[in-house]
Amino acid sequence: MSAHRSVAGGGERLSLAVVGATRKLWSGNVAVAEGALAAGVDFYAGYPITPSSAIMEHLARELPKRGGTFLQAEDEIASVFMLIGASWAGGRALTATSGPGFSLMQEGLGIAIMTETPLVVVDVMRLGPGTGQASKAGQGDLMQARWGRHGDQHLVVYAPTSAQDCFDLAVRAVNTAERLRVPVVLLSDELVAHTWEDVAVPEEVHRAERPRFAGEGLPFHSDDPRIAPPMPGLGEGHGVLMTGSTHDGRGVRFTADPFVHRTLATRLVDKVRLNADALAVGEEHGLADAEVGVVAYGSMARSAVAARELLRPQGVRLGVVVPKTLWPLPEEPIRRLAERARAIVVPELALGQLVLDVERIAAGRCPVYGVGKIGGGLPLFPSEIAARVREVVR
Amino acid sequence: MSKGEQGLLISGVGGQGIVFAGRLLARAWFSQGKHVALRHAYGAEVMGTAVHSELVVSESPILCPYLETADVAVVLHRAAVDEVLPRLAGGALLVLDAEVGPVSVPDGVQVEVRPFLSWVEEAQPGDAGRASPLLALGFLSRRGVVDLDPLLAAIGVDAGFADNRELIFRGHSLG
Numbered sequence: 001m002s003a004h005r006s007v008a009g010g011g012e013r014l015s016l017a018v019v020g021a022t023r024k025l026w027s028g029n030v031a032v033a034e035g036a037l038a039a040g041v042d043f044y045a046g047y048p049i050t051p052s053s054a055i056m057e058h059l060a061r062e063l064p065k066r067g068g069t070f071l072q073a074e075d076e077i078a079s080v081f082m083l084i085g086a087s088w089a090g091g092r093a094l095t096a097t098s099g100p101g102f103s104l105m106q107e108g109l110g111i112a113i114m115t116e117t118p119l120v121v122v123d124v125m126r127l128g129p130g131t132g133q134a135s136k137a138g139q140g141d142l143m144q145a146r147w148g149r150h151g152d153q154h155l156v157v158y159a160p161t162s163a164q165d166c167f168d169l170a171v172r173a174v175n176t177a178e179r180l181r182v183p184v185v186l187l188s189d190e191l192v193a194h195t196w197e198d199v200a201v202p203e204e205v206h207r208a209e210r211p212r213f214a215g216e217g218l219p220f221h222s223d224d225p226r227i228a229p230p231m232p233g234l235g236e237g238h239g240v241l242m243t244g245s246t247h248d249g250r251g252v253r254f255t256a257d258p259f260v261h262r263t264l265a266t267r268l269v270d271k272v273r274l275n276a277d278a279l280a281v282g283e284e285h286g287l288a289d290a291e292v293g294v295v296a297y298g299s300m301a302r303s304a305v306a307a308r309e310l311l312r313p314q315g316v317r318l319g320v321v322v323p324k325t326l327w328p329l330p331e332e333p334i335r336r337l338a339e340r341a342r343a344i345v346v347p348e349l350a351l352g353q354l355v356l357d358v359e360r361i362a363a364g365r366c367p368v369y370g371v372g373k374i375g376g377g378l379p380l381f382p383s384e385i386a387a388r389v390r391e392v393v394r
Numbered sequence: 395m396s397k398g399e400q401g402l403l404i405s406g407v408g409g410q411g412i413v414f415a416g417r418l419l420a421r422a423w424f425s426q427g428k429h430v431a432l433r434h435a436y437g438a439e440v441m442g443t444a445v446h447s448e449l450v451v452s453e454s455p456i457l458c459p460y461l462e463t464a465d466v467a468v469v470l471h472r473a474a475v476d477e478v479l480p481r482l483a484g485g486a487l488l489v490l491d492a493e494v495g496p497v498s499v500p501d502g503v504q505v506e507v508r509p510f511l512s513w514v515e516e517a518q519p520g521d522a523g524r525a526s527p528l529l530a531l532g533f534l535s536r537r538g539v540v541d542l543d544p545l546l547a548a549i550g551v552d553a554g555f556a557d558n559r560e561l562i563f564r565g566h567s568l569g
Contacts, residue, residue, distance in 0.1 A: 023424075025420060025421065025424045025430070025432075135436065162459075191433075191460060194433060194434075194436065195431055195432070195433050195459050195460075196417075196420060196430075196431065196432040196433070197429075197430070197431050197432075197456070197459060198424070198429055198430070198455075299460070302457065302458045302459060302460065303458050303460065305457050305458070306396050306457040306458035309396050309397065309457060310396075379460040381458075381460065381462040382396075382457075382458050382462070383462060
């Protein structure tokens, strides 16, 4: 087994960086915008906010040139609802924001889950709560990305570690949204977003199509919850009922019937939960002989992988798991790491969010230690992670 | 830094062209097929406070793009010097503008002082600060940190092309 492998469902390649690709020097934000364009995004509505604004600026220039529509909305609430409308009109819709704007979008995301509307929200994390330190890196939105809406609901959350990931996962996010009729969050952070790096851009990328309603089936019913029902488009000649209230397979409101609600809410959750193995992606480094482990995402994954190289000459065998979906998490490699390792360290630019999931997955197989660093946008450097790993190994 | 990676810091004050210099350097290395990572100041700090461009360059993929310690650092304004000194790697090359004044550096750090700002003040009155990073890049090319031709190519042919080339040549001669 190689020391480093990507984990993606169905044996597909995780990275789109292939031989023959064109090299670009892009920031993470530019790579997100270009990935969205490559995936066929043709509608953007948003409100500028640091540190996500470069995505909006790039798409403001590029979308109209490519036949798409760009709108600066009056706020983030309007932005996400414009995405819902554009998506039902047949568009591929994406917006980008940061902490305070992401909070405002939660209501619209809940409606999008309930109405099974494909769309992508990019949240470039900064330091909160409130307006916090607006231009500085943080990773405090993980739980909000997963659980920010009211009610029982699941969506899909991707987390890039590099500019290359920003391109690749933007494509993947759009495709997942379309294929499953589910809103998807691309959870970046300031460090990833503002670091300029090499990006290998393939000549073309696969574009998944949403299931289209053509008069057969029901737009809000699927016998197999893993498969999204066919979606009618406005203006295609079909009567479309669409509501954020509980509805049956036709879209007709049933706001008191327990069976209708139970059936709908369970199917919406199962659509993500039963596809978890196929959706979960990540990387693993050196798990086969790991004596100690690190689980890290986003920008901190880069420091964790570099820490592994620092520790190797010191005789410390560090295994690293990098989840690139935060929901669903790639649980199997984390579980495998917990079975092997004497301890797992979870570095975050937050005061303990991912660590809670790692504790749940490790389930007592080994101790799990969080390392949080917040303030000023400073990363946890490889030397800091290596120092903490040495402490727990001792 | 991981094995084979070199870290570089260009520092000065907001409005001086530190971000532009970082981008030029990144483009020069990138055009040679090297792996490069660039982070630079943005937002409120770009006018009037210390500003840094942080670069990592390597022949192989970069593991961690976030600069912890610099192997080469250029400081073009005294506002930035206190933030740079703690970040120097052992044996680093520290290039200072003469107006920064005397500094106390860790043992093993090689210090080069050049009159970038004063030279530009004489040659291009009124635009001293904004030209000095290009002189410094020319100086770095003479020291082998970056090759001269890709650096010149990175300037492109936009407005100021000829003046910028001249500044890089002049910096090269100061090496």
